[in-house]
Amino acid sequence: MTATPILRLRGIDKSFGAVQVLHDVSFDVHPGEVTALVGDNGAGKSTLVKCIGGIHPFDGGEYWFENEQVQVHSPRDAAAMGVEIVxxxxxxxxxxxxxxxxxxxxxxxxxxxxxxxxxxxxxxxxxxxxxxxxxxxxxxxxxxxxxxxxxxxxxxxAVLWNSKVVILDEPTAALGVAQTAQVLELVRRLADNGLAVVLISHNMNDVFAVSDRIAALYLGRMAAQVSTSDVTHSQIVELITSGRSGDLGLAHSNGATA
Amino acid sequence: MTAAVAPEKPELPRGPGTSKKNGAAGTASMRSVARNYVDRVRGGELGALPAVLGLIVLCVFFAALRPVFLSELNFANLLTQGAGSIAIAMGLVFVLLLGEIDLSAGYASGVCAAVLAILLTDHGWPWYGAAGAAILTGTVIGLLLGVLVAKIGIPSFVVTLAAFLGFQGIVLMLLKEGTNISIRDQTILAVANNNLSPALGWVLLAVSVGAYAAIQLRQNRNRRRRGLATAPFTLLAVRIGGLAVLGAIAVHLLNQERSRNVIVDSLKGVPIVVPVIAVLLVAGTFLLQRTSFGLHIYAVGGNAEAARRAGINVAAIRISAFVICSSLAAVGGIIAASRGNSVDPNTGGSNVLLLAVGAAVIGGTSLFGGRGRVVDAVLGGMVVAVIQNGMGLMGYSSGVKYAVTGSVLLVAAGVDALSRRRAVQR
Incomplete structure (x- = not known):
């Protein structure tokens, strides 16, 4: 779809004490698109987002923003670049x-x-x-x-400040049907206005309704980042639950975790 | 619950005058303003309504039973009686807005009054030096309390309860185990005992009303020019006219001769404490409603975590609220010293704090934080003063007065809790 990602993460590692939460995660976010970030509870979605927003520092890896490698130490740094988290x-x-x-x-x-x-x-x-x-x-x-x-x-x-990347953490989790539709419409409109939107969601219907790409985290690793039009519901569910689906996903996930 | 169930289709403008475009433009009609107000009250935002209604009911009640209640002399007494605790209550509003409490404000005012009296009488300082030192003492006290609450993290209830006892002891030590220091400085005595000349009273009223009208009209014109929602002109006229009429009635009454024996002593004019309280009211209202600092106080009181994430220094806001509270308590102490012509270990003690907290809460400031205005302290303070004064005229003992004031405070806190529950339920 669009050429260069506005936000690019490569080889991100993050541990809390002895627990490694993120392993070698790569993640791309493109302007004008909704990127859905999915994964089971504990897969590392929130940690990844908090690292992007500058709340937690990364242990290792590269953070590229608009083709420049950046260091984000605080929420203010992230906000100054134009990254807002809801x-x-x-x-x-x-x-x-x-x-x-x-x-x-x-x-x-x-x-x-x-x-x-x-x-x-x-x-x-x-x-x-x-x-x-x-x-x-x-x-x-x-x-x-x-x-x-x-x-x-x-x-x-979040968008008032000419932000470029808006990250939404489960915006529809607590909403009824009509309100969910309304918020999803708004999410779509943000991307159509040229913003890069990251949508964290557990709801596959929401993900398929608005996203252009889907990034699936599995036990702290990026299982796959694919175009929404190339995959089916069940493939994404498999990526979330087992880390792989057919040719997609992690090579040795079963061996590594068994 | 109704709001969550209602489908949120793009809504048509609700009534005449409610604007299109997110309600951003045009002049609202009086009807929609009135309806919005009724909606707000129903939604649990009672504001000053209970205090104003209570004040009217109490005044009618006491006036009917004791006509002397309405005399000019008593009216002036009422104002000077209430002034000290109103000043303390104004400071408490800042702390209550954060959802905290300052139980030591009463004795803090006592400590500051003792500092004032010692410097004036024992050391012969000029009035401005002594008053400045008293207020500075309040500032330091507030800083100490604020740091203990915001930085160390001790609950404000405990910090100020400890300070309540501690300051009581400090007052005793300052006053050498309970001697009474009389105040002879004419300027300090004038604050609660003297009156403005009748002409000056009218001039100050005219200036205040004029300034208020100018600010309101300018703001309205500015908003209209930029195409923003404006209040209807009728509402502005009612507000400005209301201030002018009420002010004029008060000044007229206070300018009547109140002395029982005119040959000995003429007693007329607006008591000097009235403009003092008015200045504090305007300054406090400006600070809370028109500056970022005030907005941040409301934000911290409403949702401290949201305020922190918005980059607000929550600890600094907490500390400054305690500083403002104790500094205003010092002003209350100076007024009390002036009214009593002296300072003794009871200055700022006994019921002063409870009456001040009662004043703020009766006026409509929430004990749960996030809701309240400086004017609440004045309205609530008047309610408390009317109860104390009216029941005194009826010949009730202090015991009955305390019991009634306590009940009124309980009712006010109950109204606060219920209206909050109502707001949460929606």
């Missing part, structure tokens, strides 16, 4: 309104005073750019929003 718990303040949440920690000011008008304009533009029409007023408190609307606000917060 965690499962969303990290929103219920007692603040939508605009305040979107700008939290990075408020626009005029002198000492908050520049509410500018922030409101920018927030409205961002939501409009994502074709979000479900919120009644951007000045309503987050506590009054539904789960899907909260997810929308969290995603809008």
């Amino acid at each position: 965690y499962q718990d969303l990290a929103l303040c219920d007692n603040l309104d939508i605009v305040q949440n979107m700008f939290l920690g990075r408020e626009k000011r005029r002198g000492l005073v908050l520049d509410d008008a500018t922030m409101e304009e920018m927030a409205a533009q961002t939501l409009e750019g994502l074709s979000v029409r479900t919120v009644k007023s951007i000045r309503q408190q987050v506590s009054s929003l539904s789960g899907g609307q909260r997810q929308t606000v969290a995603i809008a917060k």
